[in-house]
Amino acid sequence: MKTPSMNTINSVPQSKPAKTPRLASIDILRGLVMLLMLLDHVRERFYYQHRITDPITIEDTEAELFFTRILAHFCAPIFVFLTGVSAWLYANPNNKAPRSAAEFLLKRGLFLVLLEVTLVNFSWFGSYNALYLQVIWAIGISMIALALLSGLPRFWVAALGLAIVFGHNTLTAIEFLPGEWGYSLWTILHDRGPLYSSDSFSVFASYPVLPWIGVILLGFALGPIFSAKVESSKRKQWLFKLSAAALSLLVLLRGFNIYGETLPWEVGASFIETTMSFLNFTKYPPSLHFILLTVGIALALLALFDTWQSKLSDCLKTYGSAPMFFYLFHLYLLLIGYKLVMWTIGPNVDGLFGFAALWQVWLLSAVLAIALYLPTRAFARYKHSSNKAWIKYF
Incomplete structure (x- = not known):
């Protein structure tokens, strides 16, 4: 993706609006993907009898489930990309001198790692027999x-x-076997797999981090586009151009199965099957095609959301203004809810409780989204009005 030069951005007519739509657009997009994440986590709790591989095994996956999972693919890359953008905005505050973002990033990065290995990991199982290093x-x-x-x-x-x-x-061709020198480092960076295993505890690297480091760097590099000194019309033009470039490159590379995805697409028996094959990208680690699709569409959405003002945008902005609170709250809500269902109703498929149809997953997700709105709004208001340093981490 071609990035605008610093001279180009600095040459854009400057203005000092009372509001900064860029911040609103970032929160709106983040709020949208929070809801998509909620949908995917409800699926993992209550539709887990239908396992999903990576890439997805199309022959064993109904179209509705495939596209529901594809929606969730947007969550991680958008989170990471917007984290990079937000870091640049922190380092370049409006009407203030630039400052280093290193300490800010280091503290919050370590805090997130701590959360992953404690509260987040426990929320998935209600126990601590395994540690999964995830998003x-x-x-x-x-x-x-x-x-x-x-x-x-x-x-x-x-x-x-x-x-x-x-x-x-x-x-992709580089591989290390367990026990070989370099295995643990390569598993963390590029090839997901087990890091440690014993009779009582195991550690599994689910999200190889190298491609995500690339995504956060791109978000940081594109941060100046979201400066208040850049007019909304110019920002939209750049975002739409970058989006078109990313998606056009994806169509070219994917269309001819040239490079960027380990699984080539094939013409299926129907248009839907062909579309599924074309969009069936690898997430662990995220392939180039995966990133071009998700970040490319994210750039277009940021442009569309730049000046969007409505009740719906306000709702999405609320979800996106307290993402860590929403994340932890919904995980524990799902954990407790699933435990209650297992206790009152019991398992109904392979020792698990699972919904009979995918529409039930969507319905429960909508109900939970509504239920989570007021607590998230209350916490967001408290966070923005509080002077306590620790509260800003959520």
């Missing part, structure tokens, strides 16, 4: 990496981000 871990490690690299000139941050995102697929 919060990946965001935390990416923030730590950005803390080390944020002092570089923006050109080099962008160049490194592009090199990682576009180049990491060339590393």
Whole structure:
């Protein structure tokens, strides 16, 4: 993806609006993906009898489930990309001198890693017999990496981000067996797998972090687009151009099965099957095609949301203004709710409780989204009015 030069951005007519739509658009998009994440986590709790592979095994997956899962693919890359954008905005506050983001990123990155290995991991199982290093871990490690690299000139941050995102697929052939030198490091960076296993405890790296480091670097490099000094019309133009470039490149690379995805697409027996095959990208680690699709669409949404004002946008902005609170709250709500269902109704399929149809997953997700709105709004207001340093981490 071609990034605008610093000279181009600095040449944009400047203004000092009373409001900063860029912040609203970021929260709106973050709120939207929080709801998509809720949907996916409800699926994992109450529709887990229908397992999903990576990439998805199309022959064994109904179309409704496939596209429901595809929606969830947008969560992690958008979280990570917006984290990079937010880090640049922190380092370049409006009407104030620039400041280093390194300490800010390092502290929050370490905090996220701590959350992953404690509260988040416990919320999935209600026990602590295994540790899965998942998306919060990946965001935390990416923030730590950005803390080390944020002092570089923006050109080099962008160049490194592009090199990682576009180049990491060339590393797919590299493999290490358990016990070999380099296995643990490579499992953390690029190939998901077990890090430790015993009779009582195990550690599994679910989210290889190298591609996510590339995504956060790109978010940081594109931060100036979201400066209040850039007019909304110019920001929209850049975002739409970058989105079109990313999606056009995806169509070219994917259309001819050239590079960027380990699983080639094939023409199926129907249009739906062909579409499913075309969109069936690898998430662990995220392939180039996966990132081009999700970040490419995210850029277009940021442009569309830039000046969007409505009751719906206000609702989405509320969800996105307290993301960590929403994340932890919904995980424990699902844990407690599932335990209650198992206690009162009991298992109904393979020792688990599962809904009979996917529409029930969507319905429960909608109900939970409504139930979570007021607590999230209350916490967001408290966070923004509080002077306590620790509250800002949520």
